[in-house]
Amino acid sequence: MDMNFMKIDQVVMSGDGFFQSMAYHAYQSLPLDSFALQCLLCVLSIATGYAVRRWVLARLTVRGPWSAYGYHAVQVMGPAVVAVWCLSSFFGAAWLYGLNAHELMVLWKVLSLTLWVLVIRTAGWFFRYVLHPHEVLRIFLHLIEWAAVVVAVLTFFGLFQPLTSHIQAIEFSIGHQVFKGANIVTGVLMGVVALTVAGQIADVVDRLLQRYARQETIQANDALILTRLFSMGIFVFTLVGVLVSSGIDLTTLAAFAGAMGIGLGFGLQEFVVNYFSGLYVLLERALKVGDYVTIDKITGRVVQMSSRALVVRDAVGTESLIPNSSVIKGVLQNHTLSNDDFRVSFLLKIADVADYPRARELILQSLKNAPRVLPDPAGDVLIASVAAGEVTLETSFWINDLHNGHKGLISDLMFDICMRFRSEGVLLATEGAEPLIATKPLTHKSAVVLS
Numbered sequence: 296m297d298m299n300f301m302k303i304d305q306v307v308m309s310g311d312g313f314f315q316s317m318a319y320h321a322y323q324s325l326p327l328d329s330f331a332l333q334c335l336l337c338v339l340s341i342a343t344g345y346a347v348r349r350w351v352l353a354r355l356t357v358r359g360p361w362s363a364y365g366y367h368a369v370q371v372m373g374p375a376v377v378a379v380w381c382l383s384s385f386f387g388a389a390w391l392y393g394l395n396a397h398e399l400m401v402l403w404k405v406l407s408l409t410l411w412v413l414v415i416r417t418a419g420w421f422f423r424y425v426l427h428p429h430e431v432l433r434i435f436l437h438l439i440e441w442a443a444v445v446v447a448v449l450t451f452f453g454l455f456q457p458l459t460s461h462i463q464a465i466e467f468s469i470g471h472q473v474f475k476g477a478n479i480v481t482g483v484l485m486g487v488v489a490l491t492v493a494g495q496i497a498d499v500v501d502r503l504l505q506r507y508a509r510q511e512t513i514q515a516n517d518a519l520i521l522t523r524l525f526s527m528g529i530f531v532f533t534l535v536g537v538l539v540s541s542g543i544d545l546t547t548l549a550a551f552a553g554a555m556g557i558g559l560g561f562g563l564q565e566f567v568v569n570y571f572s573g574l575y576v577l578l579e580r581a582l583k584v585g586d587y588v589t590i591d592k593i594t595g596r597v598v599q600m601s602s603r604a605l606v607v608r609d610a611v612g613t614e615s616l617i618p619n620s621s622v623i624k625g626v627l628q629n630h631t632l633s634n635d636d637f638r639v640s641f642l643l644k645i646a647d648v649a650d651y652p653r654a655r656e657l658i659l660q661s662l663k664n665a666p667r668v669l670p671d672p673a674g675d676v677l678i679a680s681v682a683a684g685e686v687t688l689e690t691s692f693w694i695n696d697l698h699n700g701h702k703g704l705i706s707d708l709m710f711d712i713c714m715r716f717r718s719e720g721v722l723l724a725t726e727g728a729e730p731l732i733a734t735k736p737l738t739h740k741s742a743v744v745l746s
């Protein structure tokens with residue numbers, strides 16, 4: 296696989312740019328019919344690659360991670376693989392027919408170019424889909440991949456070297472700092488590549504720390520703190536290194552840093568506040584992923600702790616993004632801070648207060664038979680209110696698996712209790728009675744308040 300698309304064997308080509316390229320040399324050296332036929336075969340091979348990809352993708356079904364890898368592999372590398380196979384077949388058939396490499400220079404060099412495109416696309420598929428970067432890294436990797444493909448194609452047509460020459464001729468100054476076109480382009484390319492690599496490293500470190508946290512090697516909050524500090528450090532050092540290597544003077548860089556500090560103080564103030572508020576919450580160990588909390592009248596489980604906000608999922612599946620600064624400034628109730636025990640209660644009305652002892656015994660039997668109800672602390676049944684035709688009973692008990700929900704458990708318990716009442720002759724109250732006493736049941740065991 297020859298990477299130099301500009302030359303054919305030892306032939307010296309004159310001219311600049313496209314007139315020194317393999318395509319122009321092949322046009323001048325080969326008979327017109329041979330050149331046109333080989334170009335047609337190349338176009339047909341590439342078109343066949345895209346047609347086959349479309350046909351295969353229409354029949355593939357993604358049912359798991361491995362099938363997803365296969366789907367994306369066909370989507371990214373399919374056209375290049377089919378094009379390489381078609382070009383190799385045409386080249387091999389012509390070689391067996393008696394033609395040499397010089398006579399098949401279009402097929403040979405386009406095959407070489409397609410192989411390089413396949414290598415680039417394969418690397419892009421691996422980094423973008425196998426390593427699972429987040430969306431910003433995925434975009435950067437996509438840009439790097441297609442930039443490499445464009446460079447290869449421009450080299451094939453002899454346009455890359457003239458383009459770089461024009462860029463190198465660009466030069467201008469701002470104050471005492473002189474900017475050159477080559478340094479700017481190099482800095483941008485290095486910035487994209489370096490920041491992408493830094494982001495990928497930070498993502499891998501994050502995965503490793505979360506894995507150790509799940510194995511209880513370190514605490515989950517400590518893993519998040521280390522991840523954020525490592526990410527900030529690697530991005531800052533990478534950015535400074537790219538700017539210095541691009542030819543920017545250190546004094547100019549210091550002035551830029553000062554201006555950026557002023558910008559942070561005004562334009563990005565809220566972001567900075569949320570970032571350090573998130574670190575404070577982690578250091579205080581006020582909550583962690585998986586805790587059941589109430590923040591600003593939003594109750595649910597913490598499913599994610601990002602640099603800017605918490606993601607809290609409530610009982611109906613709605614996910615709320617709560618800024619970290621709101622957690623610090625407001626009231627945070629953590630229902631599972633010290634342990635996972637959670638108090639659940641519900642009301643049930645019977646018709647006669649004389650049935651209270653028997654009803655209490657039946658309810659406690661039902662709680663005892665429920666596997667999710669904790670035996671210690673023991674559940675209890677109390678009279679919450681009394682009316683002329685009804686007695687309201689408050690049943691309370693404790694669970695330690697709130698992640699499984701509690702509404703389904705209450706439903707099952709009420710059904711079991713009602714069936715026991717029916718078999719024992721305990722009557723439920725009728726509608727329409729006014730309560731004499733009302734109490735508000737507790738819903739949690741422990742809470743922590745940040746202000």
